[in-house]
Every structure is written in C-alpha cells, then in structure tokens.
Amino acid sequence: MSATVLFYLYAAVALAGAIALVRARNLIHGIIGLFATLVAIGGLYLLLGSEFLAAMQLFVYGGAVTVLVLFALMLAGPKVATEAAPSRGVAWIAGVVSAAFFVAVGAVLWRTGWQLAPPHIHDTASIATILFSRYVLPFEIAGLSLTIALIGAVVISREDDISSATAVVISRDDDIASATAVVISRDDDLPTPAHAPAEQPASDSAPVATAADLAGDEGGAV
Amino acid sequence: MIGLNHYLFFGAALFAIGLYGALTAKSALRVVVCVELILNAVNVNLAAFSAYVAPKQAVGMNFVVFLMVVAAAEVGLALAIVISLNRTDDVGAIDGIRRLRG
Numbered sequence: 001m002s003a004t005v006l007f008y009l010y011a012a013v014a015l016a017g018a019i020a021l022v023r024a025r026n027l028i029h030g031i032i033g034l035f036a037t038l039v040a041i042g043g044l045y046l047l048l049g050s051e052f053l054a055a056m057q058l059f060v061y062g063g064a065v066t067v068l069v070l071f072a073l074m075l076a077g078p079k080v081a082t083e084a085a086p087s088r089g090v091a092w093i094a095g096v097v098s099a100a101f102f103v104a105v106g107a108v109l110w111r112t113g114w115q116l117a118p119p120h121i122h123d124t125a126s127i128a129t130i131l132f133s134r135y136v137l138p139f140e141i142a143g144l145s146l147t148i149a150l151i152g153a154v155v156i157s158r159e160d161d162i163s164s165a166t167a168v169v170i171s172r173d174d175d176i177a178s179a180t181a182v183v184i185s186r187d188d189d190l191p192t193p194a195h196a197p198a199e200q201p202a203s204d205s206a207p208v209a210t211a212a213d214l215a216g217d218e219g220g221a222v
Numbered sequence: 223m224i225g226l227n228h229y230l231f232f233g234a235a236l237f238a239i240g241l242y243g244a245l246t247a248k249s250a251l252r253v254v255v256c257v258e259l260i261l262n263a264v265n266v267n268l269a270a271f272s273a274y275v276a277p278k279q280a281v282g283m284n285f286v287v288f289l290m291v292v293a294a295a296e297v298g299l300a301l302a303i304v305i306s307l308n309r310t311d312d313v314g315a316i317d318g319i320r321r322l323r324g
Contacts, residue, residue, distance in 0.1 A: 007224045011232045018236055018259055022243035027252060034255060037236075041262050044229070048273040050283050060290050061262070065297055069255055072301040076251065076308040086246040094245035102238040109230045116226065120277035127280045127287070135284055142291040149295035153302035 014040035027081045038062045052124040229270030236263035250316050254300040261293045
C-alpha cells in the first residue's frame with residue numbers, strides 16, 4: 001500500500017476512535033475507541049519517518065495510559081463509567097465552539113505557505129543526540145517532574161491521613177493523653193506508650209543521682 | 223501525495239473532537255481522557271512540522287518526547303485526583319465539586 005492510502009487509513013481510524021470515545025455513554029466502551037486512536041496515531045508517526053515516536057506512542061499511550069485509565073475506572077466504581085447524554089443545549093454549544101475552532105484553525109492553515117524542506121529520514125540516534133546534548137537540562141527536569149507527579153499521586157490518593165485519624169481518636173476519647181497514646185501506637189517508628197512510664201522514674205532518678213554525686217564530690221573536697 | 227497540510231488538518235480535527243468531548247463531559251475521568259486526545263493532536267502537529275519544515279534537526283520530535291512525559295505525569299495526577307474525589311463524594315461529576323480542600 002502506498003503512503004497515501006496508509007495515511008487516510010490511519011487518519012480515518014483515529015478520528016473514528018475519537019468520535020466513538022466522545023459519543024460512548026459507557027466509558028469502558030469509549031476507551032476501546034481511545035485505544036484505536038492512539039495506535040493509529042502511532043502509525044502516523046511511522047509515516048512521518050520516526051519509528052522512535054511510534055514505539056513511544058505504543059508504549060506510553062497505547063499501553064500505560066490506557067491501562068491507567070481502566071484501573072482508575074475500576075477503582076472509582078461502576079457509577080463513574082456510565083453517564084447520561086449531555087443536554088441538547090450543552091451539546092449544541094460545545095459543537096458550535098469546536099466547529100468554530102476547527103474552521104478558524106483550518107482557515108489559517110489553508111492560507112499559510114509553509115517553507116518546506118526536502119524530506120530527511122530520522123533515525124533514533126539523531127533524536128538521542130539532541131536530547132542528550134542540547135536538551136539535557138529539560139530532560140532532567142522532565143524526569144524530576146515525573147518523580148514529583150508520582151509522589152503527588154500517591155499522596156493525593158492515599159486512603160486517610162494522620163491528622164484525620166488524630167481527630168477521630170480524640171473525639172472518641174475524652175482523655176487526651178490516652179488518645180495521643182493510641183495515635184502514637186499506630187505509628188511504627190515511635191516507641192509504644194508502654195515504654196513511657198518505664199522511662200519516667202529513670203529520668204526522675206537522674207537529677208537525684210547527680211545531686212548525690214555532687215554531695216559526694218563536696219564531701220570528698222571537704 | 224500526502225503533504226504537511228494533511229497532518230495539520232488531521233490534528234485540528236482531532237483537537238476539535240477532543241474539545242467537544244471535554245466540553246460535554248460530566249465526569250472528571252471523561253475530561254481527562256478527552257484532554258489526552260487534545261494532547262495527541264498537538265503531538266501529531268509537532269511531529270509533522272518536524273518532518274516537513276525542519277527535518278534536519280529533530281527538534282520537533284524532541285518536543286513530542288517531552289510532551290509525552292508531561293502528559294503521562296498529568297494523567298497520573300489527574301486520575302489520583304479523580305479517585306480521591308470519588309472517595310469523598312462518591313460521584314465523579316465535576317458539577318458537584320465546589321471545594322478545593324476538605
């Protein structure tokens with residue numbers, strides 16, 4: 001098949017998948033359309049001569065993002081998956097806005113005369129050369145932002161935090177000391193309250209011992 | 223022969239579909255997925271510009287790589303927010319979200 005036929009095939013599959021995603025009332029069915037769109041866009045990257053981007057598209061979008069959305073859907077429960085069709089007014093306004101956007105962008109694209117360069121096949125090494133020389137600082141920042149996003153996602157989606165646990169325990173128990181003792185015992189790295197009374201006499205005896213030592217020292221001096 | 227404009231019009235159409243979906247969506251999860259469509263449309267535009275306008279330097283291809291990283295971080299955070307919203311309000315509807323903290 002020629003590149004022209006392949007382009008129209010990929011573009012048609014991608015747009016059909018996107019429309020299926022937008023129109024689907026059950027989001028799980030829509031994600032199948034999303035998957036078709038993402039894979040077809042990977043095919044477009046191949047036609048553009050970048051097999052690295054095609055592989056990344058399949059790995060990151062076709063694999064990871066699709067599975068992540070499906071997992072979120074399963075964790076969120078069945079009520080989130082299905083939703084009613086948008087009301088007629090909302091659909092009409094959104095359709096007008098997006099159609100106006102397409103017409104405006106299309107008019108600009110149609111008039112602009114791009115200065116095209118002769119085609120040149122990229123290999124992965126040419127992308128990597130720029131990525132690790134000129135854009136090495138953005139590359140590091142991108143890695144850092146991924147780490148921060150991962151930690152933030154864990155913090156946001158955690159089941160409950162310490163402060164709410166403290167509030168619940170104090171409201172249930174009138175004695176604040178025992179309440180904090182219960183909270184402390186929930187933590188693993190802090191000592192359990194059973195150790196606290198044992199330490200109390202030891203800390204009391206320490207000044208006594210130093211006083212006795214002082215008296216002894218004085219007696220020895222005298 | 224497929225030219226630059228074919229890819230650009232494809233990207234504009236995909237962007238418009240994603241925009242329609244994001245505007246009509248009621249659940250936050252659906253908005254996130256439609257934003258992914260929009261980001262993919264932008265990626266296609268960047269890759270097409272890189273291949274047709276400045277093919278010697280693979281700068282546009284690198285932009286696509288960075289956009290993929292940012293989009294992956296964004297979708298991870300957004301899904302975490304959706305899950306925590308869902309736990310407190312047991313609906314994913316964005317109309318019902320009025321507090322940032324609570």
